[in-house]
Amino acid sequence: MDVFEKTEKYVMKTYNRYPVSFVKGEGCWLYDDKGRKYLDMLAGIAVCNLGHCHPRVSEAVCEQAKRLIHVSNLFHIETQAELARLICENSFGDKVFFCNSGAEANEGAIKLARRYGTEKREDKYEIVAFRQSFHGRTMAAVSVTGQGKYSEGFGPMLSGVKFADFNDLSSVESVISERTAGIIVEPVQGEGGVIPAEGEFLKGLREIADSVDAVLIFDEVQTGIGRTGKLFAYQHYGVEPDVMTLAKALGNGVPIGAIVANEKAADVLKPGLHASTFGGNPLSTAAGIAVMEEVLKPGFLEEVEEKGSYLKKRLEEIVEEFPNLLDGVRGKGLMLGVVCKVSCGDIVMTALERGLIINCTAGNVLRFVPPLIITKEEMDYGLEILRGVLKEHAD
Ligand SMILES: Cc1ncc(COP(=O)(O)O)c(C=O)c1O
Incomplete structure (x- = not known):
């Protein structure tokens, strides 16, 4: 065959x-x-x-595969810590959680936002997402994906998700409230048809998120790691999120995902609240280090x-x-x-x-x-x- x-x-x-x-x-x-x-x-x-x-990525993977592939997150992992440092020192981020894919990173980011919200008040769990967006295929990720074809027949979806129109702040105003825990948006919608966010839109989202104390999440799974000409797409806009999700190019093909968070958001996920067996293992993070070092070359x-x-x-x-x-x-x-x-x-x-x-x-x-x-x-x-x-x- x-x-x-x-x-x-x-x-x-x-x-x-x-x-x-x-x-x-x-x-x-x-x-x-x-x-x-x-x-x-x-x-x-x-x-x-x-x-x-x-060559640098292949060499890093081969060398690491011969030395150590997996130990679990019960132990300290040098390559994981170093990749986290590289990401934080070159972004708004203060801390990183590693996982294995884009959907998993978004899943974790949604959990983080909900935990952030419900620690403030019981009914603060709503997530605002956008029509034409794409965030992946797990249940939470399809629930915030604004294209019906991805969720059809898989319902019921996650409750408390409100959709607004991309690049339309008044549409966001109409769904935002004190119950909003998070807003998730792609700086450039990828699967939705390669549509860049307008600068005023992302600035407005930042202000709206702050006005109701919600976590602003940028899904940079597709735009991250130099794709748009900056290391991260948000850097074109002068607007920082609280959380950014990464995957795709971070390992140049070796599966890896990441949730990057500022201090306010990172502190939410305490020991035991979120985890991944493979997340941040020596093999994928060795690839990630090689990728970051190449992309960061002058x-x-x-x-x-x-x-x-x-x-x-x-x-x-x-x-x-x-x-x-x-x-x-x-x-x-x-x-x-x-x-x-x-x-x-x-x-x-x-x-x-x-x-x-x-x-x-x-x-x-x-x-x-x-x-x-x-x-x-x-x-x-x-x-x-x-x-x-x-x-x-x-x-
Ligand atoms: C913006 C965005 N988020 C999330 C995902 C899902 O990533 P993965 O397929 O690694 O789960 C994708 C995949 O295309 C994507 O483009």
Whole structure:
């Protein structure tokens, strides 16, 4: 049986997979089992920010795997403590809790906010979230995800969740109250269609959260670790949350998640209140250290901003070339979406057949989240493939 037959027979069909199986990755390139080469402008969905098999990350993982993989959080873990230090010293955070995924980080952040609220008053447990948001697939995470398709048939959802419109403060005002324990928001909505928050909106959320003493949570699972040209997307806005969730790129592919909190929020989770067996284990945190040290190298983030501007400009040229198919470009840094006037699944499929990996989010947005190490030549190569694909679809 080949990989396709085995997957069909033995793997739960929770994904509609493309008929491709990769066997090797290097930088921005992936190689399939037939020896074909692909330019990866998706990076495992904003995960492999340093490219595939980055030598420093692979070396850190191999070295750590030979020394010590897991001991549990009953003991002190040097790599966990060091990664927490790196995150805190480069963000608003005072303390970090490590877990294993984005959904798990959001799950923990929601628990933290509820505990913060209910310690003040019994009925202070409501969470304000946003339409079109995406926060993951666990029960609390789907409960605060503002897209019905993710929660349909899984009800009842977590009670006390109120939805407001993204980038609309008056809509937030209409659902906020003294019962609000937390507000959870993505600085750039990813799965919702690559929609950046407006500066005034995040500033307003900060003020609203303070006015009712609620915990402001930024979900930076997709935007974090340099994706938008700053280490964390909130740093574009001059607005600090109380809690930030991370995952995806923090391990460059090694599963890891994190809840980063300021002092006020961090103190809520006392011994015994929250835990994770694997969270912050030596292996994943060794990968995280390598990632952070690379992203923090002088000039790295400036280059991401510069490459992001370049890619945006080139995509805007393409939008002008295909006015019947495309509508505009939005996003920040190397997290960009091209809004299509048609559903974009077929474009993505043809691009894959031509050796370019991108994806389609929110039904009609082509998403570009390439490894941050991508070169201008590589971007040009990918855009030429895209141009060819669009020509075919325009005819
Ligand atoms: C903003 C955001 N939050 C949470 C998640 C869920 O992360 P995970 O799939 O690691 O649970 C995602 C995944 O796409 C995401 O984009």
